[in-house]
Amino acid sequence: MKRYALLSGLFFFISCIQTAFGQSEESIHIAVASNFTPVMKELAFEFEKSTGIKVKASYGSSGKFVAQIAHGAPFQAFFSADQAKPKALEHQKLALPETRFTYAIGALVLWSTKQTDQDNLIAQLKNESYRNIAFANPKLAPYGAAALDVFRNLKLPTPERYKWLQGENIAQTYQFISTGNADLGFIALSQLKQQVSQPKGVTWEIPKHLYSPIKQDAVLLKRGQTSQATKDFLMFIHSKTSQEIIKSFGYDIP
Structure with missing residues (x-):
């Protein structure tokens, strides 16, 4: 270095x-x-x-x-x-x-195109009141591993397999959420920063203490x-x- x-x-x-x-x-x-x-x-x-x-x-x-x-x-x-x-x-x-x-x-973000209020988005995550949730394969993608850190640190159970839309990578995870196939999901902040216009829906930038530095x-x-x-x-x-x-x-x- x-x-x-x-x-x-x-x-x-x-x-x-x-x-x-x-x-x-x-x-x-x-x-x-x-x-x-x-x-x-x-x-x-x-x-x-x-x-x-x-x-x-x-x-x-x-x-x-x-x-x-x-x-x-x-x-x-x-x-x-x-x-x-x-x-x-x-x-x-x-x-x-x-x-x-x-x-x-990197920075991790929870995003939904179906919510318009951040408090509701956070409540949806914590109450597991979603049909499905997307995040990248934690065995292959560090942002997926960071998402699992968030569940552990918030003392939430890992989503049941039928509720989990697993992206092969963070780009595919973004597609799941942006198309509305997932109610909410974890992506990289950088993916939203590249958008020319304000992203549809609502985001929550995950506090850094809830996951290991990416x-x-x-x-x-x-x-x-x-x-x-x-x-x-x-x-x-x-x-x-x-x-x-x-x-x-x-x-x-x-």
């Missing part, structure tokens, strides 16, 4: 060289947790604009990406929705040591160890420009 912080200034030097001698045609391929989709699209746009290096990003479940990387998927860097999965890749020697860092800290780590993968462009992109994430973009989508910065 310290090494990346020290080297982050090199990105701007590299950018100047590339601007002076023509833009690079190099590209990189990264795996990104689905909750970070809109942020990464903006970050990739800014990076490509500055360097000419194209960022190809695949979005999905962090848990599934780990399995794909273990089976040889051609990703050069991994932006996870948690810390555990990049650490696991380090232990498997599929990620380079001393390159892992926390790039964002620290999201990135790491350079073994396939990216010879790619200077990938290393430059990871250094770019430390820049002030990147951090302002990340915060604008409702994330905290470590």
